[in-house]
Amino acid sequence: MKLKISFLVTILxxxxxxxxxxxxxxxxxxxxxxxxxxxxxxxxIIDKKDxxxxxDILANSSIAELDNALDTNDKRLxxxxxxYNAYIQVILEKNPELYDDRGTFFKLEQIKIAGEMVSFAxxxxxxxxxxxxxxxxxxxxxxxxxxxxxxxxxxxxxxNVHFALNCGxxxxxxxxxxxxxxxxxxxxIGTKRLLEKTSTYNSETNVVKxxxxxxxxxxxxxxxxxxxxxxxxxxxxxxxxxVDIEYTNYDWTLYLDNFIDL
Numbered sequence: 001m002k003l004k005i006s007f008l009v010t011i012l013x014x015x016x017x018x019x020x021x022x023x024x025x026x027x028x029x030x031x032x033x034x035x036x037x038x039x040x041x042x043x044x045i046i047d048k049k050d051x052x053x054x055x056d057i058l059a060n061s062s063i064a065e066l067d068n069a070l071d072t073n074d075k076r077l078x079x080x081x082x083x084y085n086a087y088i089q090v091i092l093e094k095n096p097e098l099y100d101d102r103g104t105f106f107k108l109e110q111i112k113i114a115g116e117m118v119s120f121a122x123x124x125x126x127x128x129x130x131x132x133x134x135x136x137x138x139x140x141x142x143x144x145x146x147x148x149x150x151x152x153x154x155x156x157x158x159x160n161v162h163f164a165l166n167c168g169x170x171x172x173x174x175x176x177x178x179x180x181x182x183x184x185x186x187x188x189i190g191t192k193r194l195l196e197k198t199s200t201y202n203s204e205t206n207v208v209k210x211x212x213x214x215x216x217x218x219x220x221x222x223x224x225x226x227x228x229x230x231x232x233x234x235x236x237x238x239x240x241x242x243v244d245i246e247y248t249n250y251d252w253t254l255y256l257d258n259f260i261d262l
Contacts, residue, residue: 032057034069035180038082042177045089046259055090058083059112066114067151076154077128077161078180084123085166085175087111089256092168099168099254106167116148120167127153128161129220138219159221159230160191162213166258171198171211171251174260186262192234193260198248199236207244208237215247 037054044051070076091110092098098105106124109117125134126142126149133140145153164187166172173194178186198211214227221227228240237243 032061032065032069034061034066035075035079035082038079038086039177039179041086042082042175045086051086051090055112059115061114063114063116063148063151070152072180073155074180074183076152077158078178078183080123080128080154081161081164081178083111083113084120084128085164088120088166088168089175092254092256096254102252114148114152118148122149124165128157128165129217130154130157132157132220136219138217138221157220158187159217159226160187162217162220163187163191163194168254168256169251170253170255172255172258174258176260176262178262189262190260191230195231195234195236199231201237203238205244206242207246209246209248210236212247212250214245 037057041051041054044054070079098108106120109119109122111118111120111123121134125132126145129138130153131142131145131149132138133142163173164176164178166175173190176186176190194211199208201208208231210227210231214221218224218227221230224245225240227245228237228243231237231243232240
């Protein structure tokens, strides 16, 4: 009998200690500034420093913690832009051969965040684009996104995230460190720079050649009329009237360490 009681006491003590350890872990990360963490993540990558401790914090956080910390649309956008861009660098620097099969690479659940393994596709289309169907050209939303996506996705997607996400290719936008406090300013600057670099307007033919990003996500830009308005606003074309749009081929050559200061 005494042996049974002693065994029971030991089990209860172990359970209590385990609960205390879990609570300590929660308390440790509950005050984490996840936006600052995402910025530090990219800074270390730029400086060629180890990021494993930051990856561990992200992996061991909870959906509730992230949901509570990322309490504005700009905080969510800035965080996920930085996280997506950071993991592209980390994973492809280590295993560049994964890029040989890009279709599989982007769908592979290889990033651990809040206890779940997620893919680049889920971060881009599910969270940053607010549950858009990957092949819907920006016109079709997913019907039944999971809890992770529903809780952590942005509240209001914006078109110029497409000029901020770096998927590892030569024609991808360069990587900036996005701060939520000046996110819209940074996105506007980055958009203008990328459009100036990738667009060509011929005044004689009234044809503008632009990045294929406009074609792949046309619904996000408001269709062809929305694309023209964006091009005019960024002084790529003088007028939206009578302009024909052509989309250039995308260079998918692997190209990492492409950073920019915004």
